[in-house]
Amino acid sequence: MLKLTDDQLALAIKLDPATISLIVKKTTGPLYNLIFQMVRNREDAEDVLQETYIKMYNNLSGFRGESSLPTWLYRVATNAALEKLRKISPDRGIRDFQDEEFQEITINDRRALDEFNPERMMMNEEFKTVLNTYLQELPEKTRLVFVLRDQENLSLEEIVMITGDSDWSVKGRLKRARSFLREKLAGYLTEGKVNYEG
Amino acid sequence: MKGKDIISPQCKKIVYEICERMGEDMTSPHCREIMHHIEDCPECKAYLESLKKTVHVYRKTREEIPAGLEERMMELLKHGPGHATP
Known part of the structure; x- marks a missing residue:
């Protein structure tokens, strides 16, 4: 999805606006698709995407590079989408195939x-x-x-x-x-x- | 090796995918066994082909980004999320 050079990542960690824009441009589509397929509602999907980017913004300086930035963003988006599902249907829980x-x-x-x-x-x-x-x-x-x-x-x-x-x-x-x-x-x-x- | 050139490149690719899923190299005895079976089994060939078609159609059903979404996300981060209304 998106590969950052070390220089780009260093800039991103300093919250360089141009690099943040590049990250958003490259990741919005894939993250939105993933989130939408989980929550199946455009408004909820946009809320979750927004939450994902806010977490990225607030935590980027703590990003250690143990996984790639897109992988980390997918993980944040996944957790936020599952949390949204729990809120939408609190009694249902997260199902799995029996x-x-x-x-x-x-x-x-x-x-x-x-x-x-x-x-x-x-x-x-x-x-x-x-x-x-x-x-x-x-x-x-x-x-x-x-x-x-x-x-x-x-x-x-x-x-x-x-x-x-x-x-x-x-x-x-x-x-x-x-x-x-x-x-x-x-x-x-x-x-x-x-x-x-x- | 019997049938080495009979299996189609497409089937080879599918077998490779199966073996990858199983965590094995395509040249492993297990994968070779699968490949030899598929060469002679129209049912297995057809089943694998139908799985491939299924994945193919779902690849094409990705959700489109709503108009202006990217811009809204850019705006959210432009001045920091403190200015946003989550």
Whole structure:
């Protein structure tokens, strides 16, 4: 996402306005996508993004460079988004897949996905809504890992640093997320709810 | 090696991804075993391809930044967050 040279980082630590602007310019899109996919509300997402940048501003001088600045920002944003979710639904808690829940998923007819043309389907607004609905069905932490890996293209090592979860746990969540979404998508296409011509 | 040139570059890439997830090198015996199986298994090939398509469509569904968001964040930090209304 953003790689700072040592000189840029030194300037940032002194709260150089131009460097802060560069950081915001490079990180707003990726951070907003991550936060929005977690809280699913534009106003809440903007609040969380604002909180993330305020924390960055207040704590940048204490940034030790143990992780890259973007990784650190992702971690701040992740914690703030999970905290927002707890505030929105205090009784719900943060869900996770139960093993038995996951094992109920069945392998759908693969032909539907064989014939599926992703490029054409992405022109279909209804299809995009369906994709988002399925993404929201993932438990929060599973969704978080999927978004970081498959939308933001971060490495597993970075995701381990951001989430604070073990390597094993991150891999397991990613596997379950991909399989779950694949089954949902196959089911949707198999039921013939969409026009393949997009 | 049997089938070494049969598997498509795309499948090789997928196998590489699988092995990476498992924390193994693509040349490890486990990964070689997977690759050999996939060469002869249309079901596995199709399943891996469908997983790849699934990830591909989700890559394209990133949320767009609302108009003016970047500017609002710049403004927030311009004079320090003390001036903002969180």
